[in-house]
Amino acid sequence: MIPQIIKTFLDSDIGYSFKKSKVAIVSSIIFVTIVLTSLLAVVIAPYNPFDPKSVSLMDAFTPPIWSIGGSVDFLLGTDQQGRDMLSTMIYGSQISLIVGFASIIFAMVLGVFLGVTAGYLGGRYEIVVMRFTDVQLTIPSILMALLVDGIARGFISKSLHNDMAIYVLILAIGISEWPQFARITRAATLVEKNKEYVLASRIIGLSDIVIMIKHILPNILRPILVIATIGLSQAIITESTLSFLGVGFPPTNPSLGTLIRFGNNFLFSGEWWITFFPAIFLVVLALSINLLGDWMRDALNPKLKVR
Amino acid sequence: MTFLKINNLDIEYQTRKETINASRNVSFTLERGEIIGIVGESGSGKSTVANAIINLIDKPGKITNGSILLDETELCNNEEVVRTIRGKKIGFIFQDPQTSLNPLFTIKDQLVETIQTHTDLDYNKALEKSIKLLTEVGIENPHKRINDYPHQFSGGMRQRVVIALAISCEPDLLIADEPTTALDVSIQFKILNLLKKLTLDRNLGVLIITHDIGVIAEITDKVIIMRYGKIVEYGKTHQVLSKPASIECKSLVMSVPPANKKIDRFKLLSPEGKQIIDTSLNLTNNIIKNWKIRDLSNKKLLDFINVTKVFDGIKILSTKDADDKIQALDNVSFSIFEGESFGLVGESGSGKSTIAKIISGLLPPSKGEVKFENTSLFDPKNKLKIKKFRGQIQMIFQDPYSSLNPRFNIKDIISEPIKFFQKNIDHYSLDQNVNDLIDIVGISRTSLERFPHEFSGGQRQRISIARALATKPRLLICDEPTSALDVTIQAQVLNLLKDLQEQLNLTILFISHDLPVIRQMCDRVAILKKGCICEINQTESIFNNPKNLYTKELLRLMPKIESII
Numbered sequence: 001m002i003p004q005i006i007k008t009f010l011d012s013d014i015g016y017s018f019k020k021s022k023v024a025i026v027s028s029i030i031f032v033t034i035v036l037t038s039l040l041a042v043v044i045a046p047y048n049p050f051d052p053k054s055v056s057l058m059d060a061f062t063p064p065i066w067s068i069g070g071s072v073d074f075l076l077g078t079d080q081q082g083r084d085m086l087s088t089m090i091y092g093s094q095i096s097l098i099v100g101f102a103s104i105i106f107a108m109v110l111g112v113f114l115g116v117t118a119g120y121l122g123g124r125y126e127i128v129v130m131r132f133t134d135v136q137l138t139i140p141s142i143l144m145a146l147l148v149d150g151i152a153r154g155f156i157s158k159s160l161h162n163d164m165a166i167y168v169l170i171l172a173i174g175i176s177e178w179p180q181f182a183r184i185t186r187a188a189t190l191v192e193k194n195k196e197y198v199l200a201s202r203i204i205g206l207s208d209i210v211i212m213i214k215h216i217l218p219n220i221l222r223p224i225l226v227i228a229t230i231g232l233s234q235a236i237i238t239e240s241t242l243s244f245l246g247v248g249f250p251p252t253n254p255s256l257g258t259l260i261r262f263g264n265n266f267l268f269s270g271e272w273w274i275t276f277f278p279a280i281f282l283v284v285l286a287l288s289i290n291l292l293g294d295w296m297r298d299a300l301n302p303k304l305k306v307r
Numbered sequence: 308m309t310f311l312k313i314n315n316l317d318i319e320y321q322t323r324k325e326t327i328n329a330s331r332n333v334s335f336t337l338e339r340g341e342i343i344g345i346v347g348e349s350g351s352g353k354s355t356v357a358n359a360i361i362n363l364i365d366k367p368g369k370i371t372n373g374s375i376l377l378d379e380t381e382l383c384n385n386e387e388v389v390r391t392i393r394g395k396k397i398g399f400i401f402q403d404p405q406t407s408l409n410p411l412f413t414i415k416d417q418l419v420e421t422i423q424t425h426t427d428l429d430y431n432k433a434l435e436k437s438i439k440l441l442t443e444v445g446i447e448n449p450h451k452r453i454n455d456y457p458h459q460f461s462g463g464m465r466q467r468v469v470i471a472l473a474i475s476c477e478p479d480l481l482i483a484d485e486p487t488t489a490l491d492v493s494i495q496f497k498i499l500n501l502l503k504k505l506t507l508d509r510n511l512g513v514l515i516i517t518h519d520i521g522v523i524a525e526i527t528d529k530v531i532i533m534r535y536g537k538i539v540e541y542g543k544t545h546q547v548l549s550k551p552a553s554i555e556c557k558s559l560v561m562s563v564p565p566a567n568k569k570i571d572r573f574k575l576l577s578p579e580g581k582q583i584i585d586t587s588l589n590l591t592n593n594i595i596k597n598w599k600i601r602d603l604s605n606k607k608l609l610d611f612i613n614v615t616k617v618f619d620g621i622k623i624l625s626t627k628d629a630d631d632k633i634q635a636l637d638n639v640s641f642s643i644f645e646g647e648s649f650g651l652v653g654e655s656g657s658g659k660s661t662i663a664k665i666i667s668g669l670l671p672p673s674k675g676e677v678k679f680e681n682t683s684l685f686d687p688k689n690k691l692k693i694k695k696f697r698g699q700i701q702m703i704f705q706d707p708y709s710s711l712n713p714r715f716n717i718k719d720i721i722s723e724p725i726k727f728f729q730k731n732i733d734h735y736s737l738d739q740n741v742n743d744l745i746d747i748v749g750i751s752r753t754s755l756e757r758f759p760h761e762f763s764g765g766q767r768q769r770i771s772i773a774r775a776l777a778t779k780p781r782l783l784i785c786d787e788p789t790s791a792l793d794v795t796i797q798a799q800v801l802n803l804l805k806d807l808q809e810q811l812n813l814t815i816l817f818i819s820h821d822l823p824v825i826r827q828m829c830d831r832v833a834i835l836k837k838g839c840i841c842e843i844n845q846t847e848s849i850f851n852n853p854k855n856l857y858t859k860e861l862l863r864l865m866p867k868i869e870s871i872i
Contacts, residue, residue, distance in 0.1 A: 195709040196704035196705070196706055200702065200774065203667045203697070203702050204697070204698070204723065204724040205727060218712075218714040
């Protein structure tokens with residue numbers, strides 16, 4: 001079954017351009033590796049950094065294995081609490097990826113819904129929705145996320161705050177990302193809406209909802225997919241930024257951004273690895289997604305088709 | 308000395324899956340002062356040959372063999388030479404005047420720049436020359452208009468500017484790739500005459516590429532007929548069109564709708580050269596029984612009463628600004644009787660498609676009433692009744708490439724309307740219905756699982772017809788159903804529509820800009836001009852004895868193949 005799917009994929013036009021693009025192959029390998037590693041964190045990570053039993057303050061500030069004083073037990077060294085850097089990063093990337101995926105799906109659902117309905121129904125509804133989108137676009141996404149986060153903090157009691165952090169972040173990032181989706185889907189809907197197959201369905205008498213879901217949505221998936229891929233890396237970076245600023249994940253449940261924030265304190269006292277490795281990890285993750293998105297944009301663009 | 312001599316030209320496009328031979332062993336010659344036409348169906352390689360002359364073949368195409376000699380200079384695969392010649396010795400006119408001019412520069416900038424790159428005239432001399440050129444191609448008031456931007460010109464005027472640009476550097480050879488396809492009949496006539504005149508005045512060699520036999524008959528001295536990259540016939544236009552020798556050419560000439568008489572149906576040739584006589588329809592008794600054919604009653608089916616349609620922009624606050632209003636229809640009335648085919652003719656912007664959209668319920672009229680079987684279609688009181696009528700009015704669209712949802716397979720496309728009107732239909736009768744429909748339009752049942760992109764334009768149009776028939780409509784609106792198709796395919800589709808009408812007693816509203824097609828298809832015709840009806844009458848009396856001035860003008864200007872046979 002799965003080999004069959006892979007074979008048909010590699011045989012299609014998109015698969016062909018994938019095989020031709022070294023960048024796409026390398027970045028997708030990196031991305032898939034990171035995703036698999038973080039999914040299987042429990043199996044792969046050498047330690048569980050959240051298990052107090054496996055953490056010992058005696059091991060704190062162990063440098064990476066190749067430096068003087070490094071230990072075979074901790075490949076990339078440990079942080080100030082004696083947690084293994086490699087394991088913390090793997091667990092941290094898990095959180096970052098969950099937040100990234102969840103918030104982009106949230107943004108996608110909201111943005112695509114508003115975009116398709118605005119484009120298809122038109123009229124005053126469209127004008128209101130699109131002006132709202134324009135206003136939202138003028139607010140920087142970090143600022144928007146900070147705003148949502150701040151409001152949420154006001155509502156949620158302090159004891160629950162740490163547990164709710166993940167939902168607040170998903171909501172905050174999702175709300176700052178949806179205008180991109182709304183604009184792209186509206187533009188694509190406007191093109192599809194006037195195509196004759198949509199007119200034919202309207203003449204048959206199909207309802208607007210059926211036309212939007214069955215006819216328009218499947219035909220505008222390509223640009224949405226491209227935006228979603230590039231948006232994913234943006235969401236991960238936004239999450240890290242928020243955590244770095246101290247409004248994201250708490251130190252007990254660190255994401256990549258939280259790790260960078262803590263490492264940052266020790267950067268000038270010589271313990272560079274605590275901030276360096278999570279930062280590099282974040283860069284590699286975001287870059288691989290972006291390169292994949294770039295390739296996808298070219299491959300799915302009929303005007304740039306490689307024969 | 309021959310002016311342009313093409314010898315054994317082979318062009319290949321190598322794609323991942325196959326190698327396409329866009330041109331195989333093509334040879335012809337062109338003299339100065341001569342117009343040669345290349346005709347062929349889409350994909351026959353006619354544009355590729357023209358592009359090869361100026362070495363503009365898109366990748367991955369390449370010339371594998373042969374030579375192109377212009378005044379004894381080899382152009383084939385010789386980019387350095389071609390670059391000095393392109394634009395200077397060879398002028399090129401593209402199909403779409405909307406896109407071949409840069410919208411950001413005035414006509415003056417574009418003309419003067421082109422002249423100055425290819426000659427060493429100074430600015431004032433170049434400007435003077437540009438104005439002279441514009442006068443020559445028939446643009447009024449050139450001193451003033453030269454400062455305009457392309458969007459300030461109409462389609463025909465823009466094509467004249469493109470021609471002026473093409474001849475600005477005194478080329479010897481002019482290549483025109485479908486120069487009038489995007490234009491209306493009256494403008495087409497003027498542009499063709501202009502090309503003819505320029506050819507004589509300037510002693511040019513002109514190569515015209517077109518799919519329109521009418522244009523070929525009007526203007527060319529010699530004609531080349533291409534198919535699958537090969538020349539199937541080559542000779543004097545009169546000779547080739549009146550006494551075609553090859554089967555391809557015969558079937559091409561036979562498929563052209565004659566403008567001077569009404570024929571019962573188009574004769575078609577099989578690839579072996581035998582005539583196909585039997586109807587393309589295979590209506591079994593079963594289908595006819597299922598359809599419940601209505602008797603011919605000659606009752607009024609559709610009444611279009613004093614309809615006016617004004618388009619205005621939507622604003623968040625309603626204003627009474629008259630500036631952004633476009634009047635598409637002005638007090639149009641006509642009626643269609645059951646069982647007839649009613650034709651609507653007009654140039655672009657005359658409101659033909661707006662009428663189709665109003666009847667099919669896609670647009671509401673601004674004023675006036677549309678009645679179907681004496682029930683007003685836009686009266687909110689009749690909502691339930693209107694919903695029932697929806698299936699009785701169906702439409703076939705112009706563009707076969709966008710009228711089918713690319714993500715649906717053929718079976719889903721055809722069964723969608725059936726499922727909508729018969730909510731609790733079982734699988735067996737649904738399949739039965741779909742199979743009947745696909746048989747009617749002459750597509751094999753095995754293709755039901757395939758997707759639209761696997762079919763040719765003509766086949767897609769047949770699928771479109773099957774979908775429109777799925778609700779067993781009484782009124783079928785055909786909005787330019789064949790204008791995107793090649794002539795031979797057009798003949799097949801028109802035959803199919805005729806047969807359907809005869810066998811199923813359909814009423815057809817046929818919209819077209821193509822007068823010969825209208826003559827073949829319609830019982831009565833209405834001529835539209837800028838949203839008003841000029842004349843409504845029986846088809847034959849309009850064609851034989853037009854009363855209105857505009858109708859006379861249209862009939863005079865349409866390209867006629869009979870003019871030379």
